[in-house]
Amino acid sequence: MERILDVRELSISFGGLRAVDDFSLELKKGELVGLIGPNGAGKTTVFNMLSGIYAPTEGRIFFAAAGTMQDITGLPSHKIARMGIARTFQNIRLLKQRTVLENVLVSFHHSLRYNIVDALFRTGRYYQEEKTMKEEALELLSTFGIADKAEEQAQNLPYGEQRKLEIVRALAVHPSLLLLDEPAAGMNPQETKALMEIINFIHREFDLTVLLIEHDMNLVMNVCQRLIVLDYGKIIAKGLPEEIKANPDVIKAYLGEEV
Numbered sequence: 001m002e003r004i005l006d007v008r009e010l011s012i013s014f015g016g017l018r019a020v021d022d023f024s025l026e027l028k029k030g031e032l033v034g035l036i037g038p039n040g041a042g043k044t045t046v047f048n049m050l051s052g053i054y055a056p057t058e059g060r061i062f063f064a065a066a067g068t069m070q071d072i073t074g075l076p077s078h079k080i081a082r083m084g085i086a087r088t089f090q091n092i093r094l095l096k097q098r099t100v101l102e103n104v105l106v107s108f109h110h111s112l113r114y115n116i117v118d119a120l121f122r123t124g125r126y127y128q129e130e131k132t133m134k135e136e137a138l139e140l141l142s143t144f145g146i147a148d149k150a151e152e153q154a155q156n157l158p159y160g161e162q163r164k165l166e167i168v169r170a171l172a173v174h175p176s177l178l179l180l181d182e183p184a185a186g187m188n189p190q191e192t193k194a195l196m197e198i199i200n201f202i203h204r205e206f207d208l209t210v211l212l213i214e215h216d217m218n219l220v221m222n223v224c225q226r227l228i229v230l231d232y233g234k235i236i237a238k239g240l241p242e243e244i245k246a247n248p249d250v251i252k253a254y255l256g257e258e259v
């Protein structure tokens, strides 16, 4: 299978702290992989480097865009997003006082096909694009079961639905790689179960590669095809969920936490 992401020996230091140390990872197109590890292990920092929020101190990131592997190391996050990497955040980032639909439409605008002239003069193409975007946004929202909330303010949605809306916003930019940072955080068991189904569904239907950070071991073990385990910034294990569950180094790293 074709590669979509090739991360080579990535490291980053904050002052004296090496938050991520020699992190390498290859993702094939269509994989659904989990990145796990105890609190502070460096998982979100890996996402921040992949999505262009931090430039790594060392190492390179290659990503398949426009038919070739391109070096995206240190590119600004808006460029990386346009190339096809979308992400969600551990702390939900929505336009809280805008409606649910507006939140999705703003994301669509980042991947627009009409130009500024079309927008200024309200050309036919502009109206056509706006209409298509709205239809597509509502379709995405209905996939997640929140289309009936389209006109509500985002801040009024229950927490689980705000998390879903974040994923919809990420999908609206038509990514080929989706990075999900703790999508089940703060969800109750029913919401988490529904989320597992949604992740499986979007992975299948949207032809996506997914890299997922998650502390909910039930979700991780059920959804991910393989796992990478970080501890103190270093990869301590890689493998199938069953192998990881039985790995003594992983159990030791999680000692005191639930595996």
Ligand SMILES: Nc1ncnc2c1ncn2[C@@H]1O[C@H](COP(=O)(O)OP(=O)(O)OP(=O)(O)O)[C@@H](O)[C@H]1O
Pocket: 014, 017, 019, 037, 038, 039, 040, 041, 042, 043, 044, 045, 046, 090
């Ligand atoms: N901008 C920063 N400046 C200084 N230290 C940072 C910065 N970002 C992360 N760190 C440190 O890097 C380490 C890894 O943090 P990171 O948030 O990546 O861990 P994590 O595995 O995502 O943890 P959690 O599961 O709790 O979200 C931590 O010690 C953190 O304090």
